[in-house]
Amino acid sequence: MNIIKYKAIFIGILSALFFAVTFIINKLMANEGGSWIWSSSLRFYWMLPFFLVIVIMRKNLFPVLLSIHQRPIQWILWSTIGFGVFYAPLTYSASFSPSWLVASSWQFTIIAGILVSPFIYKGIHISISSFLFSGLIFLGILTMQIGQINHIQFKDLLTGSFWIVIAAFAYPLGNRKMILMLQGSLDVYQRILGMIICSLPFWLILNVYGITIEHSIPNHTQIYQTFIVALFSGVIATTLFFYAAELVHHDLKTLASVEATQSGEVLFTLLGEIILFHIALPDTLSMIGIGLVIIGMILHSTHSK
Template structure:
């Protein structure tokens, strides 16, 4: 369990770059479509190149073979877990500070048990009280944001994140079920592909590409700036490759619903990392009393939640 928590926390550190850099690109006028889609285009080439250069060309071929065999499933999984999730996060960055988006994002901890129930998993009730603490923290942060912004900015900065919080664990659970092959409606995928962290991420990236193409054609955003090209490349490396690979590795090592929930819970550390990053690099202000209490409650809920799961093992 300790190893899983450490891997999850390290992934949260790299994931936090997403909120800081997305906010930076929004403040610079970059369109959210490019902020979202370029990350995955970069990841596609980076991961493919990584597999080729590390002597895993056969595995790279297996990824495309597995995708072609069940392209419908992987398009749904990738578009949900990577596409819908990240499109909504980048959209929200245009209306709310990064630390607000990061705190609201912790609602994924509340969403994960519901997703597990959807897949017929037994979800422990002993962590409910601690997830309620996290939820109260999110509410306090939301109230502070509402006081400092218009109703439109508050809704568009927070509501899409709540939807994204369900899309991400849903996509992750689909790939977990494909690996273990216990649900008849979900096709069992190649063990070789899903046993490799980079290959697991790559096949989900492949599944998300059709959604990005549709969004670009539908929205017709203006061309990305040079700064946006650089920043999205940084997000692709830190968050898309390093963070996602670490997070998927932790989830892959998880054997029970308890461990899966604990890994997902470590992502609350993104709040602290995002807040510090925004203050250090974007000149962001420290949160007020309500926001500060909200962050503390969210982190306290995380610590107690993980502790309860560890003691139960």
């Protein structure tokens, strides 16, 4: 079992590396003047054929289409929230903050997940430890924000943080409501495919806004960059993470350790930004904040189950 445990943890760390690509390339596209509208929507257009092929190869397409046909309103609502209202604001925030700060602040989704749980699951009990570890994460995020006051205009810092918070609540709300609605009738690949399909109206409306109001269209570089994000983060990272979780799903302690590997996103994103953008290391206060977030995530995953 030890070999499987270490294998799962290694794969989890590898998935965090690929997930970090999202934050780095989103910042790269923002720096190059690419509109957040296309940075977000093109990722899901690219993901569609990947997951369509995966589901078809597994001979599981018909149940997805049938489920959407039976409950189209619920599918469109929760897919729009879980994918659209999650990823569009997260991408937009890249225009205001460095990618490592976005990746670190994004961990607020753990706190948001706890806060929305009572509204989704009846009679749920949230442990005191969950609140304590979530408080540590929040303190870390707040410390990082304070550390950046002298490096980023306060208005930009506030705007970026606002949209990250919106994304942090939308992600667990949309995905958990979808999981609750499906009751295990579809596997994870089927659910992702269905949510991509049902979020398309949101992305198309956003594209119309981009063309008519912002007068923006993606260039070849942005199209290529969003393909990389879709492949590395949307497909490879997601598949690796779910595979790692599946390896140890009967061992809750090891599963918690696999989940904790996602704190590596913060470090990988920071390292990537230093290499690609030649930024200086964050100041001492921000580094303390990063450390608090990572410690909080690890404690949250390993002790609050």
